Amino acid sequence: MPQRYSIAAIILHWAIAALLAFQIAVGWALEDLGARGFNLFQLHKSVGITILALTLLRIAVRYWKPRPPAKEGGWQGSLASAVHFGLYAFMLAAPLTGWALVSTAKVKVPTLIFGIIPLPHLPVPAGAHELAEGSHGVIAWIGIALFLLHVAGALRHHLLLRDGLLWRMVPGRSQLWLVALPALILIGFLAGRAIVPTSAPPAPAPVAQDVDMGNDAANVAEAQNATAATEVDNAVANASDAAEDTTAEPATWAVQPGGAIRFSVGNDGETISGTFSKWTANIVMDPARPESADIAVTIDMTSASVGDAYKDGMLPGDEFFATAAHPTATFTAKGAQETSPGRYSADGMLTLKGISKPQSIRFSLSGDGATRRVRGIASIARAAYDVGNGESGGSLAPQVAVTFDFTARRKD
Numbered sequence: 001m002p003q004r005y006s007i008a009a010i011i012l013h014w015a016i017a018a019l020l021a022f023q024i025a026v027g028w029a030l031e032d033l034g035a036r037g038f039n040l041f042q043l044h045k046s047v048g049i050t051i052l053a054l055t056l057l058r059i060a061v062r063y064w065k066p067r068p069p070a071k072e073g074g075w076q077g078s079l080a081s082a083v084h085f086g087l088y089a090f091m092l093a094a095p096l097t098g099w100a101l102v103s104t105a106k107v108k109v110p111t112l113i114f115g116i117i118p119l120p121h122l123p124v125p126a127g128a129h130e131l132a133e134g135s136h137g138v139i140a141w142i143g144i145a146l147f148l149l150h151v152a153g154a155l156r157h158h159l160l161l162r163d164g165l166l167w168r169m170v171p172g173r174s175q176l177w178l179v180a181l182p183a184l185i186l187i188g189f190l191a192g193r194a195i196v197p198t199s200a201p202p203a204p205a206p207v208a209q210d211v212d213m214g215n216d217a218a219n220v221a222e223a224q225n226a227t228a229a230t231e232v233d234n235a236v237a238n239a240s241d242a243a244e245d246t247t248a249e250p251a252t253w254a255v256q257p258g259g260a261i262r263f264s265v266g267n268d269g270e271t272i273s274g275t276f277s278k279w280t281a282n283i284v285m286d287p288a289r290p291e292s293a294d295i296a297v298t299i300d301m302t303s304a305s306v307g308d309a310y311k312d313g314m315l316p317g318d319e320f321f322a323t324a325a326h327p328t329a330t331f332t333a334k335g336a337q338e339t340s341p342g343r344y345s346a347d348g349m350l351t352l353k354g355i356s357k358p359q360s361i362r363f364s365l366s367g368d369g370a371t372r373r374v375r376g377i378a379s380i381a382r383a384a385y386d387v388g389n390g391e392s393g394g395s396l397a398p399q400v401a402v403t404f405d406f407t408a409r410r411k412d
Contacts, residue, residue, distance in 0.1 A: 004168050006065035012058040013169055014181045016091065018188035019051050020147060023094075025192025027140060040195065042310050045102065046114045052095035059088065068168050071157060083149050090143035097136040104129035110313035250292035251410045253283040253372070259406025261299060265382070266397030274306035283408060287365055287372070290336040290344050297331045301352075319390040326353045331361070342366060352385040363404075370410040378402045 005013070026044050070077055102111060103121035111119040124132070157165035170177040264273040278300035285293040301321045305312050316323040333348025343364045350359035363376030380400045382388050388396045 003068055004170075005067055006061065007171060008061045009058065009065060009067070010169055010171055010181075012054055012061060014184050016051060016054050016058065018184040019047055019054070020091070020143070021185045021188035022192040023047055023051070024140075024144060024147075025189045026196065029193075029196040039310075040197070042111070042115075043195075045098065045111055045119075048095040048098050049111075049113055049119060051091055052099075055088065055091040071163055071165055080153055083146055083153065086142070086146045087150060090139060090146055094136065094139050094143055097132050097139055100124045100128065100132040101136050104132055110309060112309060115309075250284050250286035250289065250294075253285065253408035254411055255281045255283070256407040256409055259404070261402065261404045263304075263400055263402045265400045267395050272306055272311070272396075274304055276300065276303050277305065278303035281406075285336070290338050293333065293336040293344075293346060295331070295333045295336075295346060295348065299329045299331075300327065301329055302327055320387055322353050329353075331359060333361070350380070350385075352380075353387065355385045357384050371407060372410075373405075373407050375405045376403070 004010075023044065026040060026047075030041055030044060070080070072080065099119075100122050103124050104126050111121075113119055154166055157163050166178060167173055170181055261276045261279050262273065263276070264271055266272075276299050280298050282296045283294075285295070302316060302323045304315045304321060306315070315321055329350070329352040331348055331350045333346040336344045336346040338344050339362070343362070345360060345362045347358065347360050349356055359378060359380065361376055361378040363374055366373045366375075378401075380402055381398060382396065382400050383398060387400075388394075
């Protein structure tokens with residue numbers, strides 16, 4: 001019989017041990033991080049599936065390559081065998097219950113292994129979610145106990161019995177190997193703790209109350225500090241509008257390609273920003289007579305994106321936009337008020353997730369003649385529309401800033 005495990009078994013043993021230490025360090029922190037730990041949660045899933053794959057490979061190697069005989073019999077040997085069996089069961093059950101937990105969650109978050117390989121959801125009924133969640137937590141603690149028993153047993157053999165047990169799991173009889181390989185476990189644990197986000201003061205939520213107009217964060221700042229020259233240009237344009245025949249029917253405006261509707265929300269120390277790529281607007285308005293305005297905007301909520309595949313996969317779910325039942329959101333307003341030269345406000349009705357509430361917007365018009373640039377902003381209370389109503393939205397700021405920027409051409 002061999003006196004040492006195969007190189008394949010040695011590599012797999014220490015790789016899995018380091019990854020398990022990493023998972024333990026990360027897993028302790030995930031529940032307290034909320035939405036701030038979203039990216040870490042994705043990494044936790046990827047490492048878990050990696051452990052599952054390596055464990056299956058380790059089992060295959062165990063039966064493919066001869067292994068050293070047991071060092072001890074009696075109840076001590078039986079206990080060692082039970083711990084080994086328990087560890088294998090843990091290394092299979094922990095990632096599988098985690099996989100089931102994700103597969104049965106209310107919010108269907110797509111899983112990409114290390115952001116590359118898509119992992120399908122398991123065909124597990126949604127009713128099994130609580131069982132999967134509870135089992136995953138219990139199995140994790142059992143795994144920690146088995147992990148510590150395994151380490152304690154190995155140290156007992158090496159330091160007390162001095163039977164050379166640890167030499168069987170290193171590639172050569174060198175003190176360097178005996179120190180370096182076990183050190184991987186500590187390195188894995190410290191790496192896990194190092195990437196856990198530290199507490200940070202919440203970032204100020206993007207709000208509209210103190211903002212003029214803009215198409216994104218930069219344009220919002222630009223609008224807040226609008227130059228006197230722009231104000232003069234707007235005043236001249238509106239003076240020209242006022243000189244037109246006020247008895248004429250208000251003009252209908254066609255939105256030109258290239259416009260944008262964006263949204264942003266504070267998220268426990270950071271800001272999440274996204275766009276709606278599909279939307280339409282029907283606008284009737286005489287800038288000289290803003291009370292003539294008739295505005296209707298329809299947004300395709302399935303087109304929402306924050307530029308992250310994981311988060312984008314959450315947006316259509318019931319916790320956020322519930323696009324299966326409510327694929328569009330609409331804003332309508334009859335009439336507007338000029339608040340300063342070239343700047344307006346409009347009170348209308350926003351319908352989102354089937355809920356209709358009064359909503360105000362503010363916007364500016366620049367340019368003259370047949371083409372105008374429209375820039376504006378609204379601050380939306382997400383709770384009023386049941387957006388972000390679950391655990392994933394717990395860290396989100398209460399107000400969502402929505403900005404729009406487009407060019408409209410007057411129809412003849």
